[in-house]
Amino acid sequence: xxxxxxxxxxxxVLLAVxxxxxxxxxxxxxxxxxxxxxxxxxxxxxSLQTQFSLQGSLPEQYARFVGHILTGDFGRSTRxxxxxxxxxxxxxxxxxxxVIGGALMWMLIAFxxxxxxxxxxxxxxxxxxxxxxVIGVSAHPVWLSLVLSYLLGAKLHLLPVGDxxxxxxxxxxxxxxxxxxxxxxxxxxxxxxxxxxxxxARMIRASVLELMDEDWVRTARAKxxxxxxxxxxxxxxNALLPVVSMAGMDVGIAFAGALFIESAFGLPGMxxxxxxxATSTDLPVTMGxxxxxxCAVALSNLVADVLCFALDPRIRxxxxxxxxxxxxxxxxxxxxxxxARVTGTAT
Numbered sequence: 043x044x045x046x047x048x049x050x051x052x053x054x055v056l057l058a059v060x061x062x063x064x065x066x067x068x069x070x071x072x073x074x075x076x077x078x079x080x081x082x083x084x085x086x087x088x089s090l091q092t093q094f095s096l097q098g099s100l101p102e103q104y105a106r107f108v109g110h111i112l113t114g115d116f117g118r119s120t121r122x123x124x125x126x127x128x129x130x131x132x133x134x135x136x137x138x139x140x141v142i143g144g145a146l147m148w149m150l151i152a153f154x155x156x157x158x159x160x161x162x163x164x165x166x167x168x169x170x171x172x173x174x175x176v177i178g179v180s181a182h183p184v185w186l187s188l189v190l191s192y193l194l195g196a197k198l199h200l201l202p203v204g205d206x207x208x209x210x211x212x213x214x215x216x217x218x219x220x221x222x223x224x225x226x227x228x229x230x231x232x233x234x235x236x237x238x239x240x241x242x243a244r245m246i247r248a249s250v251l252e253l254m255d256e257d258w259v260r261t262a263r264a265k266x267x268x269x270x271x272x273x274x275x276x277x278x279x280n281a282l283l284p285v286v287s288m289a290g291m292d293v294g295i296a297f298a299g300a301l302f303i304e305s306a307f308g309l310p311g312m313x314x315x316x317x318x319x320a321t322s323t324d325l326p327v328t329m330g331x332x333x334x335x336x337c338a339v340a341l342s343n344l345v346a347d348v349l350c351f352a353l354d355p356r357i358r359x360x361x362x363x364x365x366x367x368x369x370x371x372x373x374x375x376x377x378x379x380x381x382a383r384v385t386g387t388a389t
Contacts, residue, residue, distance in 0.1 A: 046351050054344045061336045066107050069329050070096065090325055093117040111333065117326030121319070126326040129315055130334055136206055137311035140303065141296045143227060144234030145289065151239040156246025157273070163251060171243070178240025187233045187306030194229060201228050204308040230307050234300065238292060242285060249281040282353055290346025294339030 070090060090096075094110050094117065096103040110116070116126035155175070159168045195203035207222035217226070253259060254277065262272050301313030312331055319327035 047348060050344055050347050054340050057340045058337060061333065061340070062108055062111060063104070065329060065333055065336075066104055069325060070094075070103070070107070090117065093326065116330030116333070119319075119324050119327050121322045121324045121327070126324075126330045129327055130312075130330050133310055133312045133315040134334065135209075136309050137297055137300055137304070137313065139209075139223070139227060140230050140234060140300055140309060140311060141293060143231045144238070144296070145293050147231045147235035148237075148239040148242060149289075151235055152242035152246060155239070155243040157250060159243070159247040160250035160254065161269070175240040175243050178236050181237070183233060183237055183302035184306050186236060187229075187303060190229050190233055191306070202226050203229065206309050230303050230309060233303055233306075234296075242288070245285060245288065246281060249284060250277055253277045253280050279353055283350055286346050286349045286353065290343045290349075291339070294335075294342035297335045297338045 094107055096106055114127050116130070118124065119126050119129060122129070155171050159171050162168050191203045194200045202225055205217075205226055207217040207219070207226050209218070209220060209223040250273075259272055259276050262276055267275075297312055300311060301317055303309070304311045304313045305317075312335065315327065316331045318324070319331065
């Protein structure tokens with residue numbers, strides 16, 4: 043397992059290098075006409091090239107850029123004149139709380155729906171749950187946020203609507219602590235979960251239905267194994283593989299895709315920060331958000347690969363190298379066949 047993790051870490055670092063190269067080309071080499079027209083060519087140069095002290099040849103400029111990024115220096119915001127890293131540090135925990143909590147909630151919703159639909163295919167229960175899936179896929183995040191806010195917040199007064207409370211809050215702040223933090227995030231979590239749970243419920247249903255017809259499942263049933271044992275020992279472990287792979291990508295992308303939910307509930311997260319910086323041509327903050335989100339995608343995919351390695355024994359038994367199937371070696375192929383046994387009597 044250690045060799046597998048080291049290999050995946052190497053590819054993750056290589057992906058991070060590619061991300062920095064693309065970011066350097068976009069923000070420092072490709073001319074941005076819209077930003078130049080709004081801010082002016084002199085101010086644009088001041089906001090990026092001068093802040094990062096990019097002088098010398100192109101490799102030297104890239105090396106200085108990477109040095110600033112590794113130290114957490116994304117430059118100074120042209121809108122607020124504060125450090126861009128400070129704004130990202132304040133917004134990142136909000137989006138991380140929304141995405142991680144929403145991901146846990148959508149798994150808790152998607153798995154029961156997918157399993158019940160797969161165990162009772164084409165039944166009334168299956169059709170009713172698929173109606174929920176269709177609504178979840180078709181609903182817009184803003185519409186769903188407003189509906190949940192009106193029903194559970196304004197109408198029934200079950201949950202607070204909007205605002206964000208820090209988990210580790212100062213005594214001078216209006217709200218804070220684990221209870222206030224969770225209560226203010228339940229509605230955003232539920233909105234986030236309903237959007238993704240519909241897709242994952244369909245995926246789990248299709249995977250379980252396909253695996254229930256496999257030979258080893260039918261053999262286990264023929265030996266007398268019950269439905270719960272078959273699901274636990276033979277089906278769920280294999281059905282988790284595509285779910286984990288897809289979740290690794292979705293969780294990373296959701297760090298920047300939670301803009302609608304953050305806007306509807308007034309959460310000061312990465313989506314709101316990216317929107318404000320992009321509309322005001324705040325290039326240092328925009329660049330920092332893009333780098334952080336890209337690294338979050340790479341990290342979530344790394345975690346998904348490690349989980350797939352732990353779930354699937356076939357990956358552990360696969361030989362290192364190219365990922366091709368095992369083939370017999372040439373020495374094995376050159377073995378002479380055993381001589382035929384003589385059954386007759388000599389005359």
